[in-house]
Amino acid sequence: MIVDRRDLDFVLFELLGVERLLERPRFAAYDRGAIRQMLDTAQQIAEAKFLPCAAEVDADEPAFVDGKVRMPAATGEALRAFAQAGFFALPFPEEAGGLQAPWFLHTAVGGLFTCANTAISNYAFLTVAAANLLNAFGSDALRETFLPPMLEGRWFGTMCLSEPQAGSSLADIRTTATPAQDGLYRISGSKMWISGGEQEISQNIVHMVLAKIPGGPAGTKGISLFLVPKRRVGRDGTLGAPNNIALAGLNHKMGQRGTTNCLLNFGEGGDCLGHLIGEPHRGIEYMFHMMNEARIGVGHASIMAALGGYLYSAQYARTRPQGRRADQRDPTTPQVPIIEHADVRRMLLAQKAAVEGAQALSLYCATLVDELATQDDAQERRRLSALLGLLTPVVKSWPSEHCLEANKWAIQVLGGYGYTRDYPVERLYRDNRLNHIHEGTFGIQGMDLLGRKVAGDGGETLRAFAATMREAVAAAARHPRLGEDASRLAEAIDALLETAAGLLACADPARRLANATVFLDAFGHVVIGWMWLRQATVAAGALAAQDLPDAERAFYEGKIVTCRYFSRHELPLAQARLALCASLDATCLDAPVEIFAG
Amino acid sequence: MIVDRRDLDFVLFELLGVERLLERPRFAAYDRGAIRQMLDTAQQIAEAKFLPCAAEVDADEPAFVDGKVRMPAATGEALRAFAQAGFFALPFPEEAGGLQAPWFLHTAVGGLFTCANTAISNYAFLTVAAANLLNAFGSDALRETFLPPMLEGRWFGTMCLSEPQAGSSLADIRTTATPAQDGLYRISGSKMWISGGEQEISQNIVHMVLAKIPGGPAGTKGISLFLVPKRRVGRDGTLGAPNNIALAGLNHKMGQRGTTNCLLNFGEGGDCLGHLIGEPHRGIEYMFHMMNEARIGVGHASIMAALGGYLYSAQYARTRPQGRRADQRDPTTPQVPIIEHADVRRMLLAQKAAVEGAQALSLYCATLVDELATQDDAQERRRLSALLGLLTPVVKSWPSEHCLEANKWAIQVLGGYGYTRDYPVERLYRDNRLNHIHEGTFGIQGMDLLGRKVAGDGGETLRAFAATMREAVAAAARHPRLGEDASRLAEAIDALLETAAGLLACADPARRLANATVFLDAFGHVVIGWMWLRQATVAAGALAAQDLPDAERAFYEGKIVTCRYFSRHELPLAQARLALCASLDATCLDAPVEIFAG
DSSP states (O other): OOOOHHHHHIIIIIISOTHHHHTSGGGTTOOHHHHHHHHHHHHHHIIIIISTTHHHHHHSOOEEETTEEEOOHHHHHHHHHHHHTTGGGTTSOGGGTOOOOOHHHHHHHHHHHHHHHHHHHHHHHHHHHHHHHHHHHSOHHHHHHHHHHHHTTSEEEEEEOOBTTBSSOGGGOOOEEEEOGGGOEEEEEEEEEEETSSOSSSSEEEEEEEEEOTTSOSGGGGEEEEEEESEEEOTTSOEEEEOOEEEEEEOOBSSOTTSOEEEEEETTTSOOEEEEOSSTTOHHHHHHHTHHHHHHHHHHHHHHHHHHHHHHHHHHHHHOBOOOOTTOOOTTSOOOBGGGSHHHHHHHHHHHHHHHHHHHHHHHHHHHHHHHHTOOOHHHHHHHHHHHHHHHHHHHHHIIIIIHHHHHHHHHHTGGGGGBTTSTHHHHHHHHHGGGTTTSOHHHHHHIIIIIIIGGGTTHHHHHHHHHHHHHHHHHHTSGGGHHHHHHHHHHHHHHHHHHHHHHTOOOHHHHTTTHHHHHHHHHHHHHHHHHHHHHHHHHHHHTSSSOOHHHHHHHHHHHHHHHHIIIIIHHHHHHHHHHHHTTOOHHHHOOGGGOOO | OOOOHHHHHIIIIIISOTHHHHTSGGGTTOOHHHHHHHHHHHHHHIIIIISTTHHHHHHSOOEEETTEEEOOHHHHHHHHHHHHTTGGGTTSOGGGTOOOOOHHHHHHHHHHHHHHHHHHHHHHHHHHHHHHHHHHHSOHHHHHHHHHHHHTTSEEEEEEOOBTTBSSOGGGOOOEEEEOGGGOEEEEEEEEEEETSSOSSSSEEEEEEEEEOTTSOSGGGGEEEEEEESEEEOTTSOEEEEOOEEEEEEOOBSSOTTSOEEEEEETTTSOOEEEEESSTTOHHHHHHHTHHHHHHHHHHHHHHHHHHHHHHHHHHHHHOBOOOOTTOOOTTSOOOBGGGSHHHHHHHHHHHHHHHHHHHHHHHHHHHHHHHHTOOOHHHHHHHHHHHHHHHHHHHHHIIIIIHHHHHHHHHHTGGGGGBTTSTHHHHHHHHHGGGTTTSOHHHHHHIIIIIIIGGGTTHHHHHHHHHHHHHHHHHHTSGGGHHHHHHHHHHHHHHHHHHHHHHTOOOHHHHTTTHHHHHHHHHHHHHHHHHHHHHHHHHHHHTSSSOOHHHHHHHHHHHHHHHHIIIIIHHHHHHHHHHHHTTOOHHHHOOGGGOOO
């Protein structure tokens, strides 16, 4: 099971009302039917080609043999099916050879593949990310040469940012790009953690590489972006000689094992030639322009790992008999399915709350990308851009913490079976654990949220967003069943604003940011609480209809129950965390280094 | 790194004052010097034989080849060194051939091996657990035959409780024991999740098996305990024919991979003969008599997995340069070690709080086992037994949740390196994940705490324990630096008692127990908060001394800082959870089964 299509329909059409977006000229080719058809096709391929080999590509991870990477044939087969269906081209404009689909559709479609097999999907979505960057900032000549084979899935792409000595701190990268003949640059240096950095599936690999042109400014201001192919390419797209990118090692990870993760040496054994993208020294700026999309992608992948665990453990809980209810201890009575135990339902509600709450947020953010791409009004663009910027650290981080927690509960529901590799839930946990770190760690996202997104405009974007959340509170309060939920969220919004104001008033940046991660976590809870209140409000409206089929009634009821679960079990934890932040606690900041053993 | 010996000394001698226990005749052979020497020997063997192969036994897990289990030779070598040092015999009375050490020493010594290599240690500690059961309830004849080879580490032991259809619900086991010749029983049935159930290291395996004698009462009241050897044994201890216990399969787990985990079929291919231990139908009672010790053991193993991660990540954080402080962004300045970042210190404090708080509790509970074993006064025995019973679900469960969380943070501190298998922190997480489930899941422990231990005597034991905690509050309040911590704990104790009273007053057992797991979690936080306040109080006293060396000052300061971290960052979460429990929330209990997808 890789998707709850009823829930996906609910989020897209009932909660987010995406049909409004589809009226815009850019998305003229898409209507509700086209979207469902696209999701059908994706689900079919994901279930046929991605899901069945998920355990295999985990167990039989890529190996470095005779200078090449060997991996199960299933990986290439799955990606060829993905390419044949045109999914590499999905979000790109028609003039670039794309299908010009909205970003929310790319995200939703991607979710099906990621849930089925995140390790294989990575190759595809890194290619889309690299092509996206190329399309946005590359010259016409570069785009003409490199985009078509990437959008056809013949060449794959990668993102080469980190180095062994510089992971989170890009200012300290050492890879250099020295001007060479024909406007090209000689790239020299090592890049670490490169997902898909080497493989034998695609005919070529297009690396997007951050490097410094000697003589430029220090730090991130001196970083430029280069397109560096594994094999050199003629203007007409023909493949030339190898470009001297040596695979120095494969990292062996705890999860997402089927994705190669490489240490690459650029320029080892000869010249490695790269094409400058855009202007010199603007590499970080370009990269961050695409960061919202990339981080929504990682957040969505994290949600999908948890969705896989939730769907599997819910099915297990319905069919596995064990024990009796608290009020029925007679051992001669039959055992009940474990879903009858309150604590098992707690573990399922915790998963449902995290997965469906975060998915609603992630797809909401994806629609903001589409709004932004189709909006001409400058002021509205600024507003959308600020809102998306504010929510991006949340959509990346909240799932990486709380959907990971959901994976933990999925294992727990299965008991001992949960920790054996015969069941998928432990693998989904391992896969998801990486999302907490790559594409900006939890701590980095906290600094981004509080230091840049909230403090950057003196809290203005945050206050505007709070006003938006309060509209949802007002709408919910009109439904008697949601009164408690509405007031609990209202209180949390108040606490959030008050806490943020207190933090902004703190003159010492170190102290202001000392608990930025805790603030991010709590802010995320408020945002997810808002998403739940909105879902519950839609559900309460739908439940007012007469003669709803039982399954529909249960579906909507589930939204209201889970909203209540979130309001009562989760929001109070956010309140406690906000109180800590509001106190400007400096326990961690001031802890002497010497107190730690080890 | 497998131990912080300074901290272990602190807990044993300064916090718990174990020398008081050593004055009792039973432990006459032990003084502070003997204990340190024993720990030295254990550390030496653990570092030389257990730690170096930890990654190997994880990667090269036991395989079923030609009807036998094949595993790395290092496993057997490590266990032989453990046996030669006499550690199998450590906690057993001298008259049984043991070293008559206190249980706290067995626990502390065991911790060193578990931290170094939990997968190998499991074989040893299961043997001790089985021998402990045999020694307590077996006949003289059985003890004379089976104890010596187990205490010498020539024969290993296992515990066979679960079956494929009955994990947590022992009432539903189906294995039968039918009377046969010579007072023996024919054992027939399948046992699942048997750690160490098969191996080729020891000369024989002594299985402690729960089974039902036909015609007995239904449910747990009809369960008896049997000693069932892999190979039959003559009265003089000579090994006889195989006893028809077939290895039906090995489970492949996410962690603790070096420990075989077996599905065993008893009586497949011929008679499997077992010896009744004690009286018929009292198997569960016997098993639960040893449960406190067993559960302290699992809790301690969980703490040790987190200790390994904490020590490793703290060392890494001190030596890994990355980024700059929040108030110093000039990229031309050198990078700082990541321990300089407040958020990294938060992750280290979270680990230290969980590990050292839980270790103090676990060793405290172990001293209660020793108190109980050396106490003649019946009333005092009842008091100690009730207190230990109350704390056992906490000492088993709290680490399995919060020290697992600590392992998560250890991975996070290492960034991308943390999720590669070249570093130990991801393995330690995987190892620890099992402890949340085996020996009674989190949910089961919650029912045990609230349903049996708190409700069983109308809250009397809880109230007496709260009075003990309040003594610590009063003692701490005398130190000005601990005033805030003391009052925060006092408030949490009040909330705990109020919540418990409200739950006890609820007439509906299903509703009373609906949030038992949440109650356990919150109760655990209060107990760990108490342990931290006690540690901080001892530290505050020690800091009053003049001319303390810098390292000592930093050590004690660490206790005070971590107590403050726990009071401010963690206790408020417990308050939020207690408030939920006090509200008798029925969201999970009443959630309709139909609302869950999957």
